[in-house]
Amino acid sequence: MEHHELTWRLDMSLRFRGITTREGMLLRGRRGWGEWSPFLDYDGPELVPWLAAAHEAAEEDWPTPCRDSVPVNVTVPAVGPERAAAIVADSGCRTAKVKVAEAGQGFAEDLDRVTAVRSALGPHGAVRLDANGAWTVEQAAEAIGRLRHLDVEYVEQPCRSVTELAELRRRLARHGIDVAIAADESIRRSGDPERVAELEAADVAVLKVQPLGGVRACLELAERLGLPVVVSSALESSVGLAAGVVLAAALPRLPFACGLNTSALLIGDLVSEPLATVDGRIEVQQALVMREKVDPSLCLAGPADAERWRHRLGATSRLSRIGAGQ
């Protein structure tokens, strides 16, 4: 039987952002399969750009790559120091992104985890942090001051709002602390990504293909922002991750490793040969053909999940048409 929509569900190997399973759809077009996997706590118009990204992947030519491979970071969830060091050592990556400021944990846990990651990487590796907006400006300034001896490349979304990020940057500059700030949620969820550049709220822009409406939309946004870009995942299957690699490959400048090494956080995949990280890099050629390699028999979701996703897709398609003025 020919499928034009598939619903899938994969368990995660580690709890991440409170999530233990990922699910979504694959939509088929003339170029192959596009992934549509908005998080379950997202709703309404916020799902529209995710759908535009899936349609682009299914129907459009990919932009011409500027490089053959893309460096990636290993992502370290809010685990204990031994586990964190093992994740880094096993990854083969020379850049690690460490989750900090996890709910229910304190600064001592962050310090232990980041210290363990720094020693696992050695002095030549790069360590970046992601607080997912959890710190106040005061807490962020204090934590960054106490972690900077570990040579932190940047801190991603230390505080929730764009104005707080801008205030933190000014405060760090006044104190002579030159740790860079990256904006993630302030770009993909604020409704106004360019405000980050206007308010000089970040040194680095984290771009994610699905929430920002696709690869072309991200290339255009990167140009308007004028900031160095880190392409990162939304915990997709290899099909969605491949679109991120295609974006990273097409950016004129790629000064940092990307957050696209998350397939190891999922148990299983939707293709028989998942996107592979070798020596901390993903091959662009592998990503360019991934949308043609889906194995429908790996898309395991029950009829109730499939029905729920078809309903979500119908509602989001209607919102997309309204937005397009049809």
Ligand SMILES: O=C(O)CCC(=O)c1ccccc1C(=O)O
């Ligand atoms: O950037 C990475 O290393 C992996 C992706 C990641 O951290 C992430 C994945 C899903 C949702 C949010 C985030 C995040 O950057 O906060």
Ligand SMILES: [Mg+2]
């Ligand atoms: Mg982030």
